[in-house]
Amino acid sequence: MGEQKLENIMKIQLNQKPKKCDVTIEFVTKDDLKKHSESKLLASSGYKAEQDSVLFLYEKGVLFCGVESKKADDIRSSLSFGIRSLRSSEFKTATINGIDAKNIRAVVEGIVLGGYEFDFYKSTKKKSALKEILLVSSEAKELQSTLEDALIVANATNFTRDLVNKAPQEIYPEVLANIAKDLASSNSLECTILGEDELLKEEMNAMLAVGRASIHESRLIHLSYKPKNAKKVITLVGKGLTYDSGGLSLKPATSMVTMKMDKAGACATLGIIKAISELKLDIEVHAFIGAVENMIGGNAYKPDDILLSRSKTTIEVRNTDAEGRLVLADVLSYAQDKVKADAIFDFATLTGACMVALGQYTTGIMSHSHKLKHDMSRSASDAGEMLCSLPFNRHLKKLLKSDIADISNTSSKPYGGAITAGLFLDKFIKDENKNRWIHFDIAPTAYTESPWDCNVFGATGAGVRTMVEYIKGL
Helix, strand or coil, rough: EEEEECCCCCCCEEEEECCCCCCCEEEECCCHHHHHHCHHHHHHHCCCCCCCCCCEECCEEEEEEECCCCCHHHHHHHHHHHHHHHHCCCEEEEEEEECCCCCCCHHHHHHHHCCCCCCCCCCCCCCCCEEEEEEEECCCCHHHHHHHHHHHHHHHHHHHHHHCCCCCCCCCCHHHHHHHHHHHHHHCCCCECCHHHHHHCCCHHHHHHHHHCCCCCCEEEEECCCCCCCEEEEEEEEEEEEEECCCCCCCHHHHCCCCCHHHHHHHHHHEEEHHHHHHCCCCCEEEEEEEEEEECCCCCCCCEEEEEEECCCCEECCCCCCCCHHHHHHHHHHHHHCCCEEEEEEEECCCCCHHHCCCCEEEEEEECCCHHHHHHHHHHHHHHHCEEEECCCCCHHHCCCCCCCCCCCCCCCCCCCHHHHHHHHCCCHHHHHHHHHHEEECCCEECCCCECECCCEEEECHHHHHHHHHHCCC
16 A cells, blocks of 8 residues: 655554554453453553553563543544654554544544654754554555545644744744745745735734844744635635733743744644645645734834724724734734635634633634534534634624724623633624624643643644545535
8 A cells, every 4th residue: 555754753654464563552442452462461461551651562572552432532542652752763664453533533633743843943852763653454444535625634733733833933924924935836826915014004003013023023924825716715814923021011020931833823824735735635725814913112002902804893902911802903804805715713822811711622613603613612612622603692702892092902891711812803704794703712722831632731733624624524
């Protein structure tokens, strides 16, 4: 059968017949332990086969990955921990038997996403001996295209992770725009970049205000994937704060660390359009990114400023650290005028309040359309990501009232912060698009400092797998 090369990791090969490898990877439940051929050895080792637990019998050449069930989510998560253990060994080849249509994608993601390591800044890089993983399936021929698709999505997720993990001196608005140009060139996409002169002509004053104190000029990025005879048109909008100091409403020093991840929404849209174009789906996709750096200086925008947004809505600034919504307000306005889309999805690390509400494993979504939210939640479940819908509320909307402008950029009370941020964005969604729009608050899920599921330290690529699954379903 054919083979696929993972970007900078190893080969994954799909075969109908087993082949001698250094290590066999087995998924075992607690019930499996009792009837396993090595049951006595497993019992004496004290291994319980708990979810995400790993036991490596080096002398037997077997790596046991504990799972609660043989469902895809459990397999992906457990294999992610197993692959890290395997990559630190000296074994060169491994095999996994019993691959089928239900588990192949989870296995690929466990290997590619769980085996991801960001060592760009390490002066000495660890070299893994592991070079090849053989997936054995009686349906190998039929599953080849599924393997290829799974690799495209997983590698696009790691592409997103790499961008988010890059340090702020490496990626600022101009660099992010150049990355988009390179992606357009390699994937046959259309690309338009607006500099500050063009942004001024477009009257994108809210976005320009946020980036005013930075030495790096702001950029608006528009990437387009236009297949022939597209069945639908999708617009993606990404918050691209390449760094967020909080502005004059300065963040505490400890909160400023990891703020390179405030560009995760923008990076996710790049990863999504990369995957969609490589999968050659017959859906037209547009990605709009507001790339800005929020810094302090003598010309920084201030609390008490009144900003005239592109949509002519006036905004009272009460907190310069509520900056992402100001950028998105103008980019959403621009995107809706430029493209008539069947659906609009924005991705943003918008509020710490969303993490307080949902914890670090779940993305918050907000929309007026129950059907759209239901369809997206189903896609997330199929893709192995978790979403939770936060309800819009007419009483919370009142908390954005300003006595001197059309709207305030922060709520007058410190409750329901994720929802009031979503309601602020809702102000800039045209009436005809209200039921076509979902806001994704990926602040809880975009970055992690402790491994979970297939996520290692750093960026997770949150949103990429869900959105690709949704677009594939169209």
